[in-house]
Amino acid sequence: MEEETATEIKPDEPGSESAEEYLHRTSFERSLTGVYIVWLRDFKRFWRDTPRRLGLFVQPLVYLFLLGTGLQAAFKVFGAGDTKYVTFMFPGILGMTILFTSVFSAISILWDRQFGFLKEILVSPVPRPSVAVGKVVGGATQAVLQGTVLLVLMFFPNIFGLHWSTLWKALALIPLMVLLALAMTSVGVAIGARLKSFEAFPVLMNFILLPLFFLSGAMFPLQGLPGWMDILTKLNPLSYGVDMLRAVALKGVTLTSTTSxxxxxxxxxxxxxxxxxxxxxxxxxxxxxxxTVKTQIYPLWLDVLVVAAFGVVMLVIAIWQFSRQE
Structure with a gap:
């Protein structure tokens, strides 16, 4: 009679944890594990999608250098003196990169629903709030990574130049990028959890994203606007996100004409x-x-407070949407 053999798995080996051992974890530990699993899966999918990564990086370059060069003359007449338009526009392009990368990362929810993975993970012991938070953290990681790559352009001579002050500005921008990315990804996850089809996602996202982007002050100063547009910019959370990025990036830069x-x-x-x-x-x-063009519209503390509060509200909505999934 042949003896049955079994592969012995040591308790300390990776992947040796059984479902029963997982269930014996504390609720907090299970939540963190769920967040990590969802985050890791989304990040690997993003990293392996080379065309997507390149596309998200090329788009801001087109905006930055083509529009930055073409609108330089008009920007100077507006009252910015000899400051390059690409310098003024750089924080706005950084905000645009974070916005589009963050929100469109939520399309992974539709893919997971299409291929049945979302249903599997929702019926697993992983807490549903962990799934939502994992999606948010995963999308924010992608956005911050794209933004960090874009920060290299700050050292170009025609933008900020190779100076120590540029390095400190780049480092100071990273935590602000993280905050903005978490808030914007929460928007995408909250909407993506509600949608059922791929066709509706890009249409709805463009309907939401384009007004957010164009009313954020990313492309033009928020000065001298009509009353109705000024109100919309104040209601736009991305306006505060771009403003806090510009406050740090343009610190010490005077946008006032020095020549007659x-x-x-x-x-x-x-x-x-x-x-x-x-x-x-x-x-x-x-x-x-x-x-004269202002480098900062609102106080920095107000920018951070508004973006953080908006992010918390949208994260709560995203968690609520996942809790209602069937």
Missing amino acids: IMSKLPSGVVTKLQQNPDVVAALQKVFPKMP
Whole structure:
């Protein structure tokens, strides 16, 4: 009679934990394990998807360098002096990268539902709030990683330059990026947990993301806006996120014109203008009153408080949505 053999698994080997041992863990330990499992799976999926990673990195480069170069002249006339538009726009592009990467990472929920993995994990002993938190942390990790890669561009000569101050700014931006990424990913997870089809996700996301992005001040200063638009920007949580990034990135940068408007004109035009004292006097009265671009709209503490509060609310909604899943 043949003897049955079994592979002996030592208790301290990885993967040796049985379901019974898992259930004997404390509730907090099970929750952390669930968060880690969901996070690790989403991060591996993101890391192996090379076209997706490259696409998310190329898009902000197009915005930064093409628009930054094309709109430089208009930005100077607005009152920013000799400051490059790409320097002003860089924190906004950083916020855009975090926004789109964070929210679109929630599409993994639809994939998991499509292939049955979501149902399996929801009926497992893993607490459902851990699934939601794992999705949020996974998406935020992807967004922060993309943003950190983008921070390398700060050291380019035509943006901030290779200085010690640039290094400290880059390091100070990382915790703010984490906060913003967690808040924005919570939005995507809360919506993704509710949707049932892939077709609805990009349509709804663009309907939400584009207004959030364009009303955040990422592309233009939030000054001199119509009253109705000014109200919308104040209600937009991303406005505070971009503002806190810009407050740190542009610290010590003065966006005020240091040269007169006359020095920017061709010499022939200046000569003709000087022949008419009334025109010169009118120019001197008008141009000093031109608005200057502010590097910060709200206090930094208010920016952090609003983004954190918004993130907590959206995370609670995301957890609630997962708790209602069947």
